[in-house]
Amino acid sequence: MKKYHSGYVSLIGKPNVGKSTLLNTILGEKVAIVSPRPQTTRNRLMGVKTLPEAQIIFIDTPGIHKPKHRLGEVMVREARDVSREVDLVLFMVEPEQPHVGDTAVIEILKGLQKNVFLLVNKVDAVKRAHVLPVIEAYSALYPFREIIPVSALTGDGVDILLENIVKYLPEGPKYYPDDVVTDQMERFMAAEIIREKVMRQTEDEIPYSVAVEIVQWTEKTPEEGGGPVFIHANIYVERKGQKGIIIGKDGAKLKAIGTSARLEIQKLLGTKVFLELWVKVKKDWRSDENILRELGFK
Numbered sequence: 001m002k003k004y005h006s007g008y009v010s011l012i013g014k015p016n017v018g019k020s021t022l023l024n025t026i027l028g029e030k031v032a033i034v035s036p037r038p039q040t041t042r043n044r045l046m047g048v049k050t051l052p053e054a055q056i057i058f059i060d061t062p063g064i065h066k067p068k069h070r071l072g073e074v075m076v077r078e079a080r081d082v083s084r085e086v087d088l089v090l091f092m093v094e095p096e097q098p099h100v101g102d103t104a105v106i107e108i109l110k111g112l113q114k115n116v117f118l119l120v121n122k123v124d125a126v127k128r129a130h131v132l133p134v135i136e137a138y139s140a141l142y143p144f145r146e147i148i149p150v151s152a153l154t155g156d157g158v159d160i161l162l163e164n165i166v167k168y169l170p171e172g173p174k175y176y177p178d179d180v181v182t183d184q185m186e187r188f189m190a191a192e193i194i195r196e197k198v199m200r201q202t203e204d205e206i207p208y209s210v211a212v213e214i215v216q217w218t219e220k221t222p223e224e225g226g227g228p229v230f231i232h233a234n235i236y237v238e239r240k241g242q243k244g245i246i247i248g249k250d251g252a253k254l255k256a257i258g259t260s261a262r263l264e265i266q267k268l269l270g271t272k273v274f275l276e277l278w279v280k281v282k283k284d285w286r287s288d289e290n291i292l293r294e295l296g297f298k
Helices: 018-028 070-085 102-108 130-139 158-168 185-203 239-248 247-271 289-294
Strands: 005-013 045-052 055-060 090-094 115-120 146-149 212-220 229-237 273-281
Touching: 005 018, 018 158, 018 212, 045 102, 055 158, 055 273, 090 158, 115 130, 115 247, 130 146, 130 158, 146 158, 146 185, 185 212, 185 229, 185 239, 229 239, 229 247, 239 247, 247 273
Parallel strands: 005 055, 005 090, 090 115, 115 146, 229 273
Antiparallel strands: 045 055, 212 229
16 A cells, blocks of 8 residues: 655745735645735745645645844744754745845755755746756755756646655655645635735835734524625724825725725635625734734734
């Protein structure tokens, strides 16, 4: 009888290299929000890929960067801590020569004593001849177990990646049922969806000083006949001017955010959703330990 393999795999790298996009592509479902802006992921996100011969538990971590506030410090620490706990580390880079941020990640890898794969992402956007010097440059910096070119956007290289991951995982049980793709609670995912829509609607007008808190979630149980879900969420910003940008003229931008978020949350929950959003100011919340704890950042 063929032995079953299972284990934990972390995705690390600089902000905005495509880690969350890759996770969504591997799982075939959206479990991580995606934005063209860096530092979108703030918490560790878990995704489960169940194969006939193995179960891979992926951990998507915040991008490793030089923190400018307490929230940034929490995010970087989270990425480092996760990589110490897993069986295998996937280090994702863009098809470019190593930058200072990349070498900083490699210094972290040197202290882990883990099997590490190098994933060169976005190879769909460059010629093969452009990728080879990149691979050579990274190979000179660290003894990667495997080097795999991938495209998180198109899925190129994902099958090869999964085959190689299974080879390095220990023998183990199936930790989650076949239909589980993430451990994230529905409330957390709804809050992340709302935050993603804020970022997309405001583009460069709002920096990453936005947080979302679900303050009320009401739904009927199956025994009560089921029915729509009523969600009340607060969108927090650091300054009064940012509040005005999110609300927009005559509330138009907030309405667009709410409509887009509601439709995606309905798809997530499989039921009708009524969504009420309020925008509030919490001055300098990213540097306030108490507020960070209230919002779920440890």
